[in-house]
Amino acid sequence: MSTAAPERPITVEEDPAAVGFDPARLARVDTHFRRYVDDGRLAGWQAVVARHGKVVHASTHGRRDEEADLPVEADTRWRIYSMTKPITSVGALILFERGELExxxxxxxxxxxxxxxxxxxxxxxxxxxxxxxxxxxxxxxxxxxxxxxxxxxxxxxxxxxxxxxxxxxxxxxxxxxxxxxxxxxxxxxxxxxxxxxxxxxxxxxxxxxxxxxxxGQSLDAFLRAEILDPLGMTTTGFQADDPSRTAALYALGPGRTRVRADGMGEPFLRPPTWLSGGGGMVSTASDYHRFTQMLARGGELDGVRILGSRTVAYMGRNHLPGGLDLEQVGRPLFAEMPFHGVGFGLGVSVVTDPAAYRTLVSPGEMAWGGAASTAFWVDPAEGITALFLTQLLPSSAHPIRSQMRSLVYQALVD
Structure with a gap:
């Protein structure tokens, strides 16, 4: 892991009303997802919403380790699985910008x-x-x-x-x-x-x-040097830097009951035998929030430029053959999100038709999630970024992604 300065805690930075949110309606995020913990669907979770670069909502609920009675805290480490993919994709685009590959x-x-x-x-x-x-x-x-x-x-x-x-x-x-x-x-x-x-x-x-x-570098060294350290993502990597602060992993068992899945979660707590750019990272809300802000700001954050603005815009275009959506060219397989009205860019999904998507979203939204029910999105049209972090396999267990979007956008009243 990096020896850089400690991570910055995720805290509310702006009055929601000042950037177009109704605070009472935004509070529905917590009201709704607390029920997921109260009825046992999730052990715990963390949610972050920002607009125009300022955090307007940051909350936690439940336990990062239910059996040990350890709460979810602002610096809880989460296995982000496929939310690793956008980071790796940005790494490839860095090489593309330098002319080292086409x-x-x-x-x-x-x-x-x-x-x-x-x-x-x-x-x-x-x-x-x-x-x-x-x-x-x-x-x-x-x-x-x-x-x-x-x-x-x-x-x-x-x-x-x-x-x-x-x-x-x-x-x-x-x-x-x-x-x-x-x-x-x-x-x-x-x-x-x-x-x-x-x-x-x-x-x-x-x-x-x-x-x-x-x-000519290992994947972890390249991503650390080119993305993670420059963005101050000090707790993100291919191994949890602090297992004691890392959320336990759970899975749906018989009868849709939630069972502990230490066997699947343990590899993230020790040095990896292989570096999975598709699903091997652990991160925190504060770290991944910085990654979303870099994308939302067109490749730059706090004076550090990771990608050019045109590259990020190109990343967020639909690159599927014929400009079709996932329903039209995607293989039929399980998914935690609808395929209608969603294309795919360079490492992220891209909303092409919100009406077909049947979810409150904006055209051009970039997003993805992870196998343990984590998710993020970046909405350039509204200036919104959002994160939902938890630890339940599989990601199709509950409609968390669509519900989180509805709860955020119903609170937008400007």
């Missing part, structure tokens, strides 16, 4: 295992029929999850089963580092031809390995 470059230029990808045609996981891919896997395919890679935990396609049979479901085979994982994924068939469909996958993990090869 979005259209075949990744085999740096990762030779991807020189001759093959695409699944039909058959079982034990005897798949494949064909040579008519298109190479390119950098932009990794950033948009259109590379044809997958996750073993999807349980939606024979190639998913193939990943599981090789030890890739919620983890990786013992002893494998990131380079070895990428080589293994490259030897398995693609679910589809790159650039033709969207399939949530290990693409961002491969992107992390690409960053390593292009930069």
């Amino acid at each position: 979005l259209t470059d075949p990744i085999s230029r740096w990762l030779p295992a991807f020189a001759e990808p093959r695409v699944y045609v039909k058959g079982s996981a034990t005897a798949p029929l494949t064909m040579p891919s008519p298109e190479p896997v390119r950098v932009w395919h990794l950033l948009t999850h259109t590379a044809g890679l997958t996750y073993g935990f999807h349980h939606a396609h024979p190639v998913d089963e193939l990943y599981r049979s090789r030890g890739f479901e919620w983890g990786v085979p013992e002893g494998m580092d990131l380079a070895a994982c990428v080589d293994a994924w490259a030897q398995m068939p693609l679910v589809h031809t790159p650039g033709t469909e969207w399939n949530y996958s290990h693409a961002t993990d491969v992107l992390g390995r690409l960053i390593e090869v292009v930069s």
Whole structure:
């Protein structure tokens, strides 16, 4: 972890009424989600809302560790899982801005295992029929999850089963580092031809390995030097800096009861065997809030510029083929958010049609979340950023993301 100055506590910085919120209506965020703790759906949570760069709501409720009776506090550490992906994606865009890679470059230029990808045609996981891919896997395919890679935990396609049979479901085979994982994924068939469909996958993990090869640094060192330290994100990393302040992990068990999941949560408390740019980080509300503010301000925060403003704007455009949404080009699989009216940019989802989304949002909203029900969004149109942090697997367990949006936007009255 970094030896930089201690993190800045997350506190309310602005009267909500001064930036267009009705304070009484904004308080509904807490009223609503307290019920999640009171009835046992969640052990605890933390919520942060900001507008025009100022925090207008910051709250915690419940226990970070229910069995030990430890409360959620302002500096609680959370496993952010796939909220790691936007950080890794920003890392790749830093290299893009420096001319060290092009979005259209075949990744085999740096990762030779991807020189001759093959695409699944039909058959079982034990005897798949494949064909040579008519298109190479390119950098932009990794950033948009259109590379044809997958996750073993999807349980939606024979190639998913193939990943599981090789030890890739919620983890990786013992002893494998990131380079070895990428080589293994490259030897398995693609679910589809790159650039033709969207399939949530290990693409961002491969992107992390690409960053390593292009930069000549390990992924953790590169992200620390280029993003985390410059932004003052001192408690964010691939291992919890203080396990005693880290939230316990829970999962839905039989009958939708909540059970402790220490086995899945423990890897975040020790040095990682592989660096997952797609889901391996631990963070705090104050740290991740700074990351959202950097995006909201067009790549700059407190005089430190991470990306150019045009790059952030480009990141937040829909890059899916034909300008279609996830419902039209996404593979049918579980999701914690609707696919209608949502496209995908470079590392983040992008709202294209709020009416089709059936949720109170703005066009152009950039967002993503994590497997343990965490979520964030950045709304350039309204100047709003929001975070919801908790620790419950899977993220589809409850409609937290849509409810958080409704609760925030119903309080906006300017």
